[in-house]
Amino acid sequence: MASLPYPKEPRELPKIETAHRRIQSPIPHPDSLSLLKDLEHFEARSMQGQPPIIWHKAERFNVEDPYGNRWIDLSSGVLVANAGHGREEVRAAMEEELAQGLHHCYCFPHQARADLARKLIEITPDYLDKVFLLTTGSEATECAIKLARTHGVSKGGDKKKRIVTFNNAFHGRTLGAQLAGGIPSLKEWIHQPDPTFVQVPFPDGYANTQVAFEDFIGSLEGRDITADDVAGVMLETYQGATGSFAPVPFMEALRAWCDENEIVLILDEVQAGFGRCGKWFGFMHYGIEPDIICCGKGISSGMPLSAVIGRQSLMDQFGPGEMTSTHSGNPVCCRAALASVQLIESEGLVGNSEC
Template sequence: MISRERNLMYSLEPKEVPHINTKYRRIVTKIPVPESLPILERLQKYEPRSMTGQPPIVWDRAEELQVYDKFGNMWLDWSSGVLVTNAGHGRREVRDAIIQQAEHGLLHNYCFPSEVRSLLAEKLVNLAPANMDKAFLLTTGAEATENALKLARTYGHQHGGKEKNVIISFEDAFHGRTLGAQMMGGMPGLKTWITHPDPDIIQLPFPDGYYHENLTFEDFEADLAIRDIDPDHVAGVILETYQGATACFAPQDYIQRLRQWCTQHDALLIFDEVQAGFGRTGKFFGFEHYGVEADLICCGKGISSSLPLSAVLGNSRVMDIYPPGAMTSTHTGNPICCAAALANIDLILNEHLVENAEKVGKVMQAGLYHIQQQKSDIIGIVQGRGLVYGLLIVKPGTKEPDRALATKIVQHAFEQGLLFFSPVGGATVKIAPPLIITEEAVQEGLEVFASAIEQARV
């Protein structure tokens, strides 16, 4: 028997909670469900401890806005399965595309040509900004950012010699969990295992509007000078369109000046759109809010609303650097994943989900600002755009993150049928529902969220 307290953040001791039955939420059992404990305990026994730490719901199925267990409970999902299900959970069109491709008989083809991969590459290029004409299909967001690192460095070496090797990223950024991605990431606690960090990958402060509220682009240039970095030795600058740990965007002027700087010094400007792409922010690609061109875009998560797929988009002057066979991946453009992505993108476009994210996102934003006004002593800042927001929970009267309180808020919401993933970046409650969400569902979720905050403070 595994200890019921080993979930790290959430107790596995079943608790009586009020029963709920609304259009969007249903709770009819103790939480966690007593009958689900053998499943949770089996996972604890056979998986690494790192896989614990989320609210103890055993997902059975998920449809559109809701996640179900097999014990009669239903949650309004404000996680999108960590920003994946942009078009909603389990959409029939996506499921049908997966089934049809599977029944057609092609499940894998390495990088041998396939029609479905050609169709997806074409669709992505047609949706990308006009300066982009190539799409490289991969599996995970980390694989995409690693590939962008490789391309930027190789491009730099070809255009400025081996000295043009510096990669600039930003503090508090998250670019994935593989070696290169974590060296580009800006969270020191995630990098303690790296014994020989790359000295030419550096992080600079991000203008987050809270901890660095007065940061300007002059500070970017000054930081490089202090580090004695020649701007012409910079191969690329990579940043999340919004910082994934908080949902904060940089000021538009800062990014526009960064674009000019990259052009001046022939450095690639790379946007990590793994969280931001495919309508999440109210634009098809989130970096469009900045009014700049990217040299490379890293995509993932919402690209399929389901199966593992990612992509790097760019111009052939960069994307065609490597000769045939020198830049591939075993599961590049898996046929079933490509079929899912094509169906998903059609849903996003045909159902105007980008526009819905912008419209309904304004209702979400207004409601979250109202909650912040009521709880301004513990909500340090609300940041985001479209249908992604982050509320930083702090200790009263300070800017010090309060992870324990943030976790209690997530737990109380979970017990009332509103599902978040665990706090990120220390103490940020992240809000990211599927883009099909309605104003009615947003309003109900906001009421539950406000109640959860109130209960967590007791």
């Protein structure tokens, strides 16, 4: 998932002026070069992978630089701005919370967290009845792994702790998330991968034409892995790296197999969730019931927030104070998320994205 650095010499481009696009200067703009050089000098090289355009302000699907150029942001800020950039309703909700001086409150009770938790339970199926708020998608997937493994060991002893994921999967940038991921180049730095994380071919019907559930079982048996060894199976609703979905019959069979063997089924909704797929969550297209879903990105249309939503029996495995995070349920981010979800509802954006 590496990208090449973009040249930083200003280039003259054809002038563009449409309802939503404007190019009226060289790119990068000559006046932006000092800022670009500062970023290159002071930041890690990994931050140099985007076009040399200064993001200055944004509204709905438009992003503008300080020099009068305007673009349509087809990235949604890397799949984040589900209700649009800079929505007035989201900003007003944040400003109201900021005015209280409550910029942070750790895990102490506050109204914004309660309101958001209630709303998230409202838009998910009834059996998903507990929420744990975090900051990033990687935190959410790592938490789901922790919950699945804890459940597995409680049901099957130390043997039942393997986490099965899929080739080409992406579940985040942190150690556990990358151990679960299925892109080998992203894991080279680990050197000694944890053998309790196992990847199998993803049944996309293209790169892998073996889409029967029996092929999944065969992949595990080929590594001497049985259901008694598996604590959880985690997959993206659609693979973000390839845009691939699993067949519905495969997902139905996977759900049944997990039910039969006390295995936690985790759906990573960090990219797919909050209306991006024509339903509130992508897993709803499969007609199955995951035990845990991991949410992030579009949950707040721009603020750092993520969520793990799951069955009470899984979410309540840890006692008070045993599973927390410094910025869990940040009040300003919670207000942004609640306002964003309400906008997605009131403007019918879920149906608007249906294909």
